[in-house]
Amino acid sequence: MSNFxxxxxVIIIGGSYAGLSAATALGRALRKVLVVDAxxxxxxxxxxxxxxxxxxxxxPAAIxxxxxxxxxxxxxxxxIGDFVTDGSKLTDGFKIHTLAGQTYTAQVVLFATGITDVMPDIAGFAECWGITILHCPYCHxxxxxxQSTGILGNGDIGYEYAKLISNWTDDLTLFTNGISTLSAEQAKKLRSHNIKIEEADVKTIVHENGRIKSIKLQNNETYALAALYTRPAFTQHCNLPQQLGCDFTDAGYINVDGFSRTNIQGIYAAGDNTSPMRSVAGVVAAGTVAGAIINKDLIDNNYI
Structure with missing residues:
Protein backbone atom coordinates (compact mmCIF):
# COMPACT_ATOMS: atom_id res chain seq x y z
CA MET A 1 0.00 0.00 0.00
CA SER A 2 1.17 3.56 -0.66
CA ASN A 3 2.32 5.74 2.21
CA PHE A 4 0.20 8.55 0.72
CA VAL A 10 -4.62 4.34 -13.20
CA ILE A 11 -3.16 6.96 -15.50
CA ILE A 12 -3.69 6.20 -19.18
CA ILE A 13 -1.34 8.11 -21.46
CA GLY A 14 -2.97 8.33 -24.87
CA GLY A 15 -6.68 8.85 -25.49
CA SER A 16 -7.32 7.22 -28.84
CA TYR A 17 -8.98 3.83 -29.35
CA ALA A 18 -6.85 1.66 -27.06
CA GLY A 19 -6.76 4.27 -24.30
CA LEU A 20 -10.48 5.02 -24.42
CA SER A 21 -11.33 1.32 -24.53
CA ALA A 22 -9.18 0.65 -21.47
CA ALA A 23 -10.69 3.65 -19.70
CA THR A 24 -14.18 2.29 -20.36
CA ALA A 25 -13.32 -1.10 -18.90
CA LEU A 26 -11.70 0.53 -15.86
CA GLY A 27 -14.53 3.01 -15.39
CA ARG A 28 -16.99 0.13 -15.36
CA ALA A 29 -14.77 -1.49 -12.73
CA LEU A 30 -15.20 1.63 -10.56
CA ARG A 31 -11.57 2.62 -10.93
CA LYS A 32 -10.40 6.22 -10.60
CA VAL A 33 -8.77 6.90 -13.97
CA LEU A 34 -7.02 9.81 -15.65
CA VAL A 35 -6.69 9.79 -19.44
CA VAL A 36 -4.14 12.25 -20.83
CA ASP A 37 -4.42 12.82 -24.56
CA ALA A 38 -2.33 15.13 -26.77
CA PRO A 60 -11.75 8.09 -37.17
CA ALA A 61 -12.71 11.33 -35.39
CA ALA A 62 -16.38 10.32 -35.28
CA ILE A 63 -15.54 7.00 -33.60
CA ILE A 80 -7.81 15.92 -20.16
CA GLY A 81 -6.14 17.37 -23.23
CA ASP A 82 -2.47 17.66 -22.35
CA PHE A 83 0.95 16.21 -23.16
CA VAL A 84 2.97 14.11 -20.73
CA THR A 85 6.51 15.46 -20.60
CA ASP A 86 8.10 13.37 -17.85
CA GLY A 87 7.45 10.61 -15.37
CA SER A 88 9.09 8.74 -12.54
CA LYS A 89 8.67 5.61 -10.41
CA LEU A 90 7.59 6.09 -6.83
CA THR A 91 7.85 3.51 -4.05
CA ASP A 92 4.34 2.24 -4.74
CA GLY A 93 3.29 3.97 -7.90
CA PHE A 94 4.15 6.56 -10.53
CA LYS A 95 4.25 10.32 -10.95
CA ILE A 96 3.81 12.13 -14.26
CA HIS A 97 4.26 15.76 -15.29
CA THR A 98 2.47 17.47 -18.16
CA LEU A 99 3.15 20.32 -20.55
CA ALA A 100 0.49 22.38 -18.80
CA GLY A 101 2.53 22.17 -15.59
CA GLN A 102 0.38 19.62 -13.79
CA THR A 103 1.59 16.66 -11.73
CA TYR A 104 -0.44 13.50 -11.16
CA THR A 105 0.16 10.22 -9.35
CA ALA A 106 -1.30 6.75 -9.80
CA GLN A 107 -0.71 3.19 -8.75
CA VAL A 108 -0.19 2.05 -12.35
CA VAL A 109 0.32 3.55 -15.79
CA LEU A 110 -0.98 2.35 -19.15
CA PHE A 111 0.79 3.58 -22.28
CA ALA A 112 -1.65 3.73 -25.19
CA THR A 113 0.54 6.21 -27.01
CA GLY A 114 0.71 4.70 -30.48
CA ILE A 115 3.55 5.28 -32.90
CA THR A 116 4.76 8.00 -35.23
CA ASP A 117 5.18 7.06 -38.88
CA VAL A 118 8.41 8.28 -40.46
CA MET A 119 7.66 9.56 -43.94
CA PRO A 120 10.20 8.68 -46.66
CA ASP A 121 11.83 11.53 -48.58
CA ILE A 122 9.48 11.25 -51.55
CA ALA A 123 7.55 14.29 -52.71
CA GLY A 124 3.81 13.83 -52.23
CA PHE A 125 4.10 10.81 -49.94
CA ALA A 126 3.11 12.53 -46.68
CA GLU A 127 0.13 14.24 -48.29
CA CYS A 128 -1.27 10.87 -49.44
CA TRP A 129 -0.44 8.85 -46.33
CA GLY A 130 -3.56 7.31 -44.81
CA ILE A 131 -5.70 8.44 -47.75
CA THR A 132 -4.47 6.55 -50.82
CA ILE A 133 -1.05 5.47 -49.58
CA LEU A 134 -2.11 2.68 -47.29
CA HIS A 135 -0.72 0.18 -44.82
CA CYS A 136 -3.57 -2.30 -44.35
CA PRO A 137 -5.70 -4.01 -47.01
CA TYR A 138 -8.14 -5.22 -44.36
CA CYS A 139 -8.81 -1.61 -43.39
CA HIS A 140 -8.83 -0.07 -46.88
CA GLN A 147 -7.76 -1.15 -59.47
CA SER A 148 -4.20 -0.36 -60.50
CA THR A 149 -2.20 -0.70 -57.31
CA GLY A 150 1.42 -0.38 -56.24
CA ILE A 151 3.53 -1.82 -53.46
CA LEU A 152 6.49 0.18 -52.14
CA GLY A 153 8.83 -2.37 -50.62
CA ASN A 154 11.77 -4.66 -51.21
CA GLY A 155 13.20 -8.00 -50.21
CA ASP A 156 11.17 -10.36 -48.04
CA ILE A 157 8.84 -7.59 -46.88
CA GLY A 158 8.08 -6.48 -50.42
CA TYR A 159 7.56 -10.06 -51.52
CA GLU A 160 5.12 -10.92 -48.74
CA TYR A 161 3.28 -7.61 -49.15
CA ALA A 162 2.87 -8.14 -52.90
CA LYS A 163 1.53 -11.66 -52.32
CA LEU A 164 -0.99 -10.30 -49.81
CA ILE A 165 -2.27 -7.40 -51.91
CA SER A 166 -2.64 -9.63 -54.98
CA ASN A 167 -5.79 -10.93 -53.28
CA TRP A 168 -7.46 -7.56 -53.95
CA THR A 169 -6.26 -6.78 -57.48
CA ASP A 170 -4.73 -8.38 -60.57
CA ASP A 171 -3.14 -5.07 -61.62
CA LEU A 172 -0.18 -4.87 -59.27
CA THR A 173 3.35 -3.47 -59.47
CA LEU A 174 6.06 -3.86 -56.84
CA PHE A 175 8.29 -0.77 -56.66
CA THR A 176 11.54 -1.71 -54.95
CA ASN A 177 12.81 1.90 -54.97
CA GLY A 178 16.29 0.80 -55.93
CA ILE A 179 18.03 -2.43 -56.84
CA SER A 180 15.82 -5.38 -56.00
CA THR A 181 16.83 -7.56 -53.06
CA LEU A 182 14.24 -10.17 -53.93
CA SER A 183 15.64 -13.64 -54.36
CA ALA A 184 15.52 -15.08 -57.85
CA GLU A 185 12.83 -17.50 -56.71
CA GLN A 186 10.72 -14.71 -55.19
CA ALA A 187 10.94 -12.60 -58.35
CA LYS A 188 10.01 -15.62 -60.48
CA LYS A 189 6.95 -16.39 -58.35
CA LEU A 190 5.71 -12.79 -58.42
CA ARG A 191 6.10 -12.54 -62.17
CA SER A 192 4.30 -15.87 -62.60
CA HIS A 193 1.31 -14.16 -60.98
CA ASN A 194 1.61 -11.18 -63.35
CA ILE A 195 3.00 -8.90 -60.67
CA LYS A 196 5.37 -6.41 -62.26
CA ILE A 197 8.66 -5.49 -60.56
CA GLU A 198 10.11 -1.98 -61.04
CA GLU A 199 13.56 -1.25 -59.62
CA ALA A 200 14.00 2.44 -60.49
CA ASP A 201 14.11 4.92 -57.61
CA VAL A 202 10.84 6.65 -56.82
CA LYS A 203 10.89 10.38 -57.51
CA THR A 204 7.40 11.76 -56.90
CA ILE A 205 3.89 10.79 -55.92
CA VAL A 206 1.52 12.72 -58.18
CA HIS A 207 -1.73 13.39 -56.36
CA GLU A 208 -4.70 15.67 -55.95
CA ASN A 209 -5.58 16.48 -52.34
CA GLY A 210 -4.06 13.22 -51.16
CA ARG A 211 -5.68 11.14 -53.90
CA ILE A 212 -2.84 9.45 -55.74
CA LYS A 213 -2.85 9.74 -59.53
CA SER A 214 0.49 8.21 -60.42
CA ILE A 215 3.97 7.40 -59.25
CA LYS A 216 6.87 8.95 -61.13
CA LEU A 217 10.29 7.30 -61.11
CA GLN A 218 13.75 8.81 -61.42
CA ASN A 219 14.04 7.37 -64.92
CA ASN A 220 10.90 9.43 -65.79
CA GLU A 221 8.73 6.34 -66.14
CA THR A 222 5.21 6.99 -64.81
CA TYR A 223 2.68 4.46 -63.54
CA ALA A 224 -0.95 5.42 -63.04
CA LEU A 225 -2.17 4.18 -59.65
CA ALA A 226 -5.32 4.24 -57.54
CA ALA A 227 -3.49 3.18 -54.39
CA LEU A 228 -0.02 2.44 -53.04
CA TYR A 229 0.68 0.15 -50.09
CA THR A 230 3.74 0.43 -47.91
CA ARG A 231 4.96 0.05 -44.35
CA PRO A 232 7.08 3.09 -43.49
CA ALA A 233 9.55 3.19 -40.64
CA PHE A 234 8.20 4.32 -37.29
CA THR A 235 9.25 5.62 -33.91
CA GLN A 236 7.47 5.37 -30.60
CA HIS A 237 5.23 8.41 -30.16
CA CYS A 238 6.28 8.64 -26.51
CA ASN A 239 9.79 7.99 -25.15
CA LEU A 240 8.70 7.71 -21.51
CA PRO A 241 8.38 3.89 -21.55
CA GLN A 242 12.04 3.68 -22.54
CA GLN A 243 13.02 6.18 -19.83
CA LEU A 244 11.19 4.09 -17.24
CA GLY A 245 13.05 0.94 -18.30
CA CYS A 246 10.53 -0.91 -20.46
CA ASP A 247 11.87 -3.55 -22.81
CA PHE A 248 11.34 -3.31 -26.57
CA THR A 249 11.20 -5.89 -29.31
CA ASP A 250 13.78 -5.97 -32.09
CA ALA A 251 11.16 -4.36 -34.34
CA GLY A 252 10.81 -1.39 -31.97
CA TYR A 253 7.54 -2.20 -30.20
CA ILE A 254 7.04 -2.13 -26.43
CA ASN A 255 7.46 -5.70 -25.29
CA VAL A 256 4.37 -6.96 -23.47
CA ASP A 257 3.06 -10.34 -22.39
CA GLY A 258 -0.31 -11.61 -23.57
CA PHE A 259 -2.04 -9.34 -21.05
CA SER A 260 -0.44 -5.94 -21.78
CA ARG A 261 2.08 -6.15 -18.93
CA THR A 262 5.58 -4.79 -19.58
CA ASN A 263 8.71 -5.94 -17.76
CA ILE A 264 8.26 -3.09 -15.26
CA GLN A 265 5.74 -3.87 -12.56
CA GLY A 266 2.87 -1.40 -12.70
CA ILE A 267 3.49 -0.34 -16.30
CA TYR A 268 1.24 -1.62 -19.07
CA ALA A 269 1.02 -0.91 -22.79
CA ALA A 270 -1.64 -1.52 -25.42
CA GLY A 271 -2.34 -0.63 -29.04
CA ASP A 272 -0.12 0.30 -31.96
CA ASN A 273 2.90 0.85 -29.70
CA THR A 274 2.98 -2.91 -29.02
CA SER A 275 1.96 -4.57 -32.29
CA PRO A 276 2.21 -4.24 -36.09
CA MET A 277 -1.46 -5.27 -36.40
CA ARG A 278 -2.76 -1.73 -36.81
CA SER A 279 -6.55 -1.65 -36.91
CA VAL A 280 -9.29 0.06 -34.93
CA ALA A 281 -10.87 -3.28 -34.01
CA GLY A 282 -7.53 -4.69 -32.86
CA VAL A 283 -6.53 -1.81 -30.62
CA VAL A 284 -10.03 -1.51 -29.13
CA ALA A 285 -9.79 -5.18 -28.17
CA ALA A 286 -6.30 -4.67 -26.76
CA GLY A 287 -7.49 -1.75 -24.66
CA THR A 288 -10.37 -3.77 -23.23
CA VAL A 289 -8.02 -6.59 -22.27
CA ALA A 290 -5.56 -4.14 -20.71
CA GLY A 291 -8.28 -2.51 -18.62
CA ALA A 292 -9.55 -5.84 -17.32
CA ILE A 293 -6.06 -7.11 -16.49
CA ILE A 294 -5.08 -3.88 -14.75
CA ASN A 295 -8.18 -4.06 -12.57
CA LYS A 296 -7.47 -7.71 -11.71
CA ASP A 297 -3.83 -6.94 -10.87
CA LEU A 298 -4.87 -4.06 -8.61
CA ILE A 299 -7.28 -6.37 -6.79
CA ASP A 300 -4.62 -9.05 -6.43
CA ASN A 301 -2.08 -6.52 -5.10
CA ASN A 302 -4.60 -5.45 -2.46
CA TYR A 303 -4.78 -9.02 -1.20
CA ILE A 304 -1.03 -9.49 -0.74
Missing amino acids: EMDFD GKPCNRQTPHSHNFLTRDGET TNIAREQLEKYKTVKL GYEVRH
Whole structure:
Protein backbone atom coordinates (compact mmCIF):
# COMPACT_ATOMS: atom_id res chain seq x y z
CA MET A 1 0.00 0.00 0.00
CA SER A 2 1.17 3.56 -0.66
CA ASN A 3 2.32 5.74 2.21
CA PHE A 4 0.20 8.55 0.72
CA GLU A 5 -3.00 8.58 -1.25
CA MET A 6 -2.56 8.47 -5.00
CA ASP A 7 -4.50 10.88 -7.20
CA PHE A 8 -5.69 7.99 -9.37
CA ASP A 9 -5.71 4.23 -9.56
CA VAL A 10 -4.62 4.34 -13.20
CA ILE A 11 -3.16 6.96 -15.50
CA ILE A 12 -3.69 6.20 -19.18
CA ILE A 13 -1.34 8.11 -21.46
CA GLY A 14 -2.97 8.33 -24.87
CA GLY A 15 -6.68 8.85 -25.49
CA SER A 16 -7.32 7.22 -28.84
CA TYR A 17 -8.98 3.83 -29.35
CA ALA A 18 -6.85 1.66 -27.06
CA GLY A 19 -6.76 4.27 -24.30
CA LEU A 20 -10.48 5.02 -24.42
CA SER A 21 -11.33 1.32 -24.53
CA ALA A 22 -9.18 0.65 -21.47
CA ALA A 23 -10.69 3.65 -19.70
CA THR A 24 -14.18 2.29 -20.36
CA ALA A 25 -13.32 -1.10 -18.90
CA LEU A 26 -11.70 0.53 -15.86
CA GLY A 27 -14.53 3.01 -15.39
CA ARG A 28 -16.99 0.13 -15.36
CA ALA A 29 -14.77 -1.49 -12.73
CA LEU A 30 -15.20 1.63 -10.56
CA ARG A 31 -11.57 2.62 -10.93
CA LYS A 32 -10.40 6.22 -10.60
CA VAL A 33 -8.77 6.90 -13.97
CA LEU A 34 -7.02 9.81 -15.65
CA VAL A 35 -6.69 9.79 -19.44
CA VAL A 36 -4.14 12.25 -20.83
CA ASP A 37 -4.42 12.82 -24.56
CA ALA A 38 -2.33 15.13 -26.77
CA GLY A 39 -4.85 14.96 -29.62
CA LYS A 40 -2.54 13.70 -32.37
CA PRO A 41 -3.65 10.20 -33.40
CA CYS A 42 -1.65 8.57 -36.20
CA ASN A 43 -4.78 8.16 -38.34
CA ARG A 44 -5.91 11.78 -38.15
CA GLN A 45 -5.47 12.16 -41.94
CA THR A 46 -7.43 9.01 -42.78
CA PRO A 47 -10.87 9.84 -44.21
CA HIS A 48 -12.67 6.62 -43.25
CA SER A 49 -12.23 3.65 -40.94
CA HIS A 50 -13.33 0.16 -41.93
CA ASN A 51 -13.56 -3.41 -40.68
CA PHE A 52 -14.91 -2.37 -37.26
CA LEU A 53 -18.36 -3.73 -36.41
CA THR A 54 -21.19 -1.14 -36.32
CA ARG A 55 -18.86 1.70 -37.41
CA ASP A 56 -17.75 0.62 -40.88
CA GLY A 57 -17.02 3.71 -42.99
CA GLU A 58 -17.06 6.20 -40.11
CA THR A 59 -14.35 8.80 -39.85
CA PRO A 60 -11.75 8.09 -37.17
CA ALA A 61 -12.71 11.33 -35.39
CA ALA A 62 -16.38 10.32 -35.28
CA ILE A 63 -15.54 7.00 -33.60
CA THR A 64 -13.37 8.79 -31.06
CA ASN A 65 -16.06 11.37 -30.33
CA ILE A 66 -18.67 8.67 -29.73
CA ALA A 67 -16.29 6.87 -27.37
CA ARG A 68 -15.63 10.05 -25.43
CA GLU A 69 -19.32 10.84 -25.14
CA GLN A 70 -20.08 7.37 -23.83
CA LEU A 71 -17.17 7.57 -21.40
CA GLU A 72 -18.67 10.66 -19.75
CA LYS A 73 -21.20 8.58 -17.80
CA TYR A 74 -18.39 6.90 -15.86
CA LYS A 75 -17.81 9.58 -13.25
CA THR A 76 -14.57 8.08 -11.93
CA VAL A 77 -12.89 8.65 -15.30
CA LYS A 78 -11.35 12.03 -16.13
CA LEU A 79 -10.09 12.92 -19.60
CA ILE A 80 -7.81 15.92 -20.16
CA GLY A 81 -6.14 17.37 -23.23
CA ASP A 82 -2.47 17.66 -22.35
CA PHE A 83 0.95 16.21 -23.16
CA VAL A 84 2.97 14.11 -20.73
CA THR A 85 6.51 15.46 -20.60
CA ASP A 86 8.10 13.37 -17.85
CA GLY A 87 7.45 10.61 -15.37
CA SER A 88 9.09 8.74 -12.54
CA LYS A 89 8.67 5.61 -10.41
CA LEU A 90 7.59 6.09 -6.83
CA THR A 91 7.85 3.51 -4.05
CA ASP A 92 4.34 2.24 -4.74
CA GLY A 93 3.29 3.97 -7.90
CA PHE A 94 4.15 6.56 -10.53
CA LYS A 95 4.25 10.32 -10.95
CA ILE A 96 3.81 12.13 -14.26
CA HIS A 97 4.26 15.76 -15.29
CA THR A 98 2.47 17.47 -18.16
CA LEU A 99 3.15 20.32 -20.55
CA ALA A 100 0.49 22.38 -18.80
CA GLY A 101 2.53 22.17 -15.59
CA GLN A 102 0.38 19.62 -13.79
CA THR A 103 1.59 16.66 -11.73
CA TYR A 104 -0.44 13.50 -11.16
CA THR A 105 0.16 10.22 -9.35
CA ALA A 106 -1.30 6.75 -9.80
CA GLN A 107 -0.71 3.19 -8.75
CA VAL A 108 -0.19 2.05 -12.35
CA VAL A 109 0.32 3.55 -15.79
CA LEU A 110 -0.98 2.35 -19.15
CA PHE A 111 0.79 3.58 -22.28
CA ALA A 112 -1.65 3.73 -25.19
CA THR A 113 0.54 6.21 -27.01
CA GLY A 114 0.71 4.70 -30.48
CA ILE A 115 3.55 5.28 -32.90
CA THR A 116 4.76 8.00 -35.23
CA ASP A 117 5.18 7.06 -38.88
CA VAL A 118 8.41 8.28 -40.46
CA MET A 119 7.66 9.56 -43.94
CA PRO A 120 10.20 8.68 -46.66
CA ASP A 121 11.83 11.53 -48.58
CA ILE A 122 9.48 11.25 -51.55
CA ALA A 123 7.55 14.29 -52.71
CA GLY A 124 3.81 13.83 -52.23
CA PHE A 125 4.10 10.81 -49.94
CA ALA A 126 3.11 12.53 -46.68
CA GLU A 127 0.13 14.24 -48.29
CA CYS A 128 -1.27 10.87 -49.44
CA TRP A 129 -0.44 8.85 -46.33
CA GLY A 130 -3.56 7.31 -44.81
CA ILE A 131 -5.70 8.44 -47.75
CA THR A 132 -4.47 6.55 -50.82
CA ILE A 133 -1.05 5.47 -49.58
CA LEU A 134 -2.11 2.68 -47.29
CA HIS A 135 -0.72 0.18 -44.82
CA CYS A 136 -3.57 -2.30 -44.35
CA PRO A 137 -5.70 -4.01 -47.01
CA TYR A 138 -8.14 -5.22 -44.36
CA CYS A 139 -8.81 -1.61 -43.39
CA HIS A 140 -8.83 -0.07 -46.88
CA GLY A 141 -8.35 -2.70 -49.58
CA TYR A 142 -12.01 -3.17 -50.46
CA GLU A 143 -12.36 0.49 -51.50
CA VAL A 144 -9.56 0.16 -54.10
CA ARG A 145 -10.27 -3.42 -55.17
CA HIS A 146 -9.59 -4.42 -58.78
CA GLN A 147 -7.76 -1.15 -59.47
CA SER A 148 -4.20 -0.36 -60.50
CA THR A 149 -2.20 -0.70 -57.31
CA GLY A 150 1.42 -0.38 -56.24
CA ILE A 151 3.53 -1.82 -53.46
CA LEU A 152 6.49 0.18 -52.14
CA GLY A 153 8.83 -2.37 -50.62
CA ASN A 154 11.77 -4.66 -51.21
CA GLY A 155 13.20 -8.00 -50.21
CA ASP A 156 11.17 -10.36 -48.04
CA ILE A 157 8.84 -7.59 -46.88
CA GLY A 158 8.08 -6.48 -50.42
CA TYR A 159 7.56 -10.06 -51.52
CA GLU A 160 5.12 -10.92 -48.74
CA TYR A 161 3.28 -7.61 -49.15
CA ALA A 162 2.87 -8.14 -52.90
CA LYS A 163 1.53 -11.66 -52.32
CA LEU A 164 -0.99 -10.30 -49.81
CA ILE A 165 -2.27 -7.40 -51.91
CA SER A 166 -2.64 -9.63 -54.98
CA ASN A 167 -5.79 -10.93 -53.28
CA TRP A 168 -7.46 -7.56 -53.95
CA THR A 169 -6.26 -6.78 -57.48
CA ASP A 170 -4.73 -8.38 -60.57
CA ASP A 171 -3.14 -5.07 -61.62
CA LEU A 172 -0.18 -4.87 -59.27
CA THR A 173 3.35 -3.47 -59.47
CA LEU A 174 6.06 -3.86 -56.84
CA PHE A 175 8.29 -0.77 -56.66
CA THR A 176 11.54 -1.71 -54.95
CA ASN A 177 12.81 1.90 -54.97
CA GLY A 178 16.29 0.80 -55.93
CA ILE A 179 18.03 -2.43 -56.84
CA SER A 180 15.82 -5.38 -56.00
CA THR A 181 16.83 -7.56 -53.06
CA LEU A 182 14.24 -10.17 -53.93
CA SER A 183 15.64 -13.64 -54.36
CA ALA A 184 15.52 -15.08 -57.85
CA GLU A 185 12.83 -17.50 -56.71
CA GLN A 186 10.72 -14.71 -55.19
CA ALA A 187 10.94 -12.60 -58.35
CA LYS A 188 10.01 -15.62 -60.48
CA LYS A 189 6.95 -16.39 -58.35
CA LEU A 190 5.71 -12.79 -58.42
CA ARG A 191 6.10 -12.54 -62.17
CA SER A 192 4.30 -15.87 -62.60
CA HIS A 193 1.31 -14.16 -60.98
CA ASN A 194 1.61 -11.18 -63.35
CA ILE A 195 3.00 -8.90 -60.67
CA LYS A 196 5.37 -6.41 -62.26
CA ILE A 197 8.66 -5.49 -60.56
CA GLU A 198 10.11 -1.98 -61.04
CA GLU A 199 13.56 -1.25 -59.62
CA ALA A 200 14.00 2.44 -60.49
CA ASP A 201 14.11 4.92 -57.61
CA VAL A 202 10.84 6.65 -56.82
CA LYS A 203 10.89 10.38 -57.51
CA THR A 204 7.40 11.76 -56.90
CA ILE A 205 3.89 10.79 -55.92
CA VAL A 206 1.52 12.72 -58.18
CA HIS A 207 -1.73 13.39 -56.36
CA GLU A 208 -4.70 15.67 -55.95
CA ASN A 209 -5.58 16.48 -52.34
CA GLY A 210 -4.06 13.22 -51.16
CA ARG A 211 -5.68 11.14 -53.90
CA ILE A 212 -2.84 9.45 -55.74
CA LYS A 213 -2.85 9.74 -59.53
CA SER A 214 0.49 8.21 -60.42
CA ILE A 215 3.97 7.40 -59.25
CA LYS A 216 6.87 8.95 -61.13
CA LEU A 217 10.29 7.30 -61.11
CA GLN A 218 13.75 8.81 -61.42
CA ASN A 219 14.04 7.37 -64.92
CA ASN A 220 10.90 9.43 -65.79
CA GLU A 221 8.73 6.34 -66.14
CA THR A 222 5.21 6.99 -64.81
CA TYR A 223 2.68 4.46 -63.54
CA ALA A 224 -0.95 5.42 -63.04
CA LEU A 225 -2.17 4.18 -59.65
CA ALA A 226 -5.32 4.24 -57.54
CA ALA A 227 -3.49 3.18 -54.39
CA LEU A 228 -0.02 2.44 -53.04
CA TYR A 229 0.68 0.15 -50.09
CA THR A 230 3.74 0.43 -47.91
CA ARG A 231 4.96 0.05 -44.35
CA PRO A 232 7.08 3.09 -43.49
CA ALA A 233 9.55 3.19 -40.64
CA PHE A 234 8.20 4.32 -37.29
CA THR A 235 9.25 5.62 -33.91
CA GLN A 236 7.47 5.37 -30.60
CA HIS A 237 5.23 8.41 -30.16
CA CYS A 238 6.28 8.64 -26.51
CA ASN A 239 9.79 7.99 -25.15
CA LEU A 240 8.70 7.71 -21.51
CA PRO A 241 8.38 3.89 -21.55
CA GLN A 242 12.04 3.68 -22.54
CA GLN A 243 13.02 6.18 -19.83
CA LEU A 244 11.19 4.09 -17.24
CA GLY A 245 13.05 0.94 -18.30
CA CYS A 246 10.53 -0.91 -20.46
CA ASP A 247 11.87 -3.55 -22.81
CA PHE A 248 11.34 -3.31 -26.57
CA THR A 249 11.20 -5.89 -29.31
CA ASP A 250 13.78 -5.97 -32.09
CA ALA A 251 11.16 -4.36 -34.34
CA GLY A 252 10.81 -1.39 -31.97
CA TYR A 253 7.54 -2.20 -30.20
CA ILE A 254 7.04 -2.13 -26.43
CA ASN A 255 7.46 -5.70 -25.29
CA VAL A 256 4.37 -6.96 -23.47
CA ASP A 257 3.06 -10.34 -22.39
CA GLY A 258 -0.31 -11.61 -23.57
CA PHE A 259 -2.04 -9.34 -21.05
CA SER A 260 -0.44 -5.94 -21.78
CA ARG A 261 2.08 -6.15 -18.93
CA THR A 262 5.58 -4.79 -19.58
CA ASN A 263 8.71 -5.94 -17.76
CA ILE A 264 8.26 -3.09 -15.26
CA GLN A 265 5.74 -3.87 -12.56
CA GLY A 266 2.87 -1.40 -12.70
CA ILE A 267 3.49 -0.34 -16.30
CA TYR A 268 1.24 -1.62 -19.07
CA ALA A 269 1.02 -0.91 -22.79
CA ALA A 270 -1.64 -1.52 -25.42
CA GLY A 271 -2.34 -0.63 -29.04
CA ASP A 272 -0.12 0.30 -31.96
CA ASN A 273 2.90 0.85 -29.70
CA THR A 274 2.98 -2.91 -29.02
CA SER A 275 1.96 -4.57 -32.29
CA PRO A 276 2.21 -4.24 -36.09
CA MET A 277 -1.46 -5.27 -36.40
CA ARG A 278 -2.76 -1.73 -36.81
CA SER A 279 -6.55 -1.65 -36.91
CA VAL A 280 -9.29 0.06 -34.93
CA ALA A 281 -10.87 -3.28 -34.01
CA GLY A 282 -7.53 -4.69 -32.86
CA VAL A 283 -6.53 -1.81 -30.62
CA VAL A 284 -10.03 -1.51 -29.13
CA ALA A 285 -9.79 -5.18 -28.17
CA ALA A 286 -6.30 -4.67 -26.76
CA GLY A 287 -7.49 -1.75 -24.66
CA THR A 288 -10.37 -3.77 -23.23
CA VAL A 289 -8.02 -6.59 -22.27
CA ALA A 290 -5.56 -4.14 -20.71
CA GLY A 291 -8.28 -2.51 -18.62
CA ALA A 292 -9.55 -5.84 -17.32
CA ILE A 293 -6.06 -7.11 -16.49
CA ILE A 294 -5.08 -3.88 -14.75
CA ASN A 295 -8.18 -4.06 -12.57
CA LYS A 296 -7.47 -7.71 -11.71
CA ASP A 297 -3.83 -6.94 -10.87
CA LEU A 298 -4.87 -4.06 -8.61
CA ILE A 299 -7.28 -6.37 -6.79
CA ASP A 300 -4.62 -9.05 -6.43
CA ASN A 301 -2.08 -6.52 -5.10
CA ASN A 302 -4.60 -5.45 -2.46
CA TYR A 303 -4.78 -9.02 -1.20
CA ILE A 304 -1.03 -9.49 -0.74
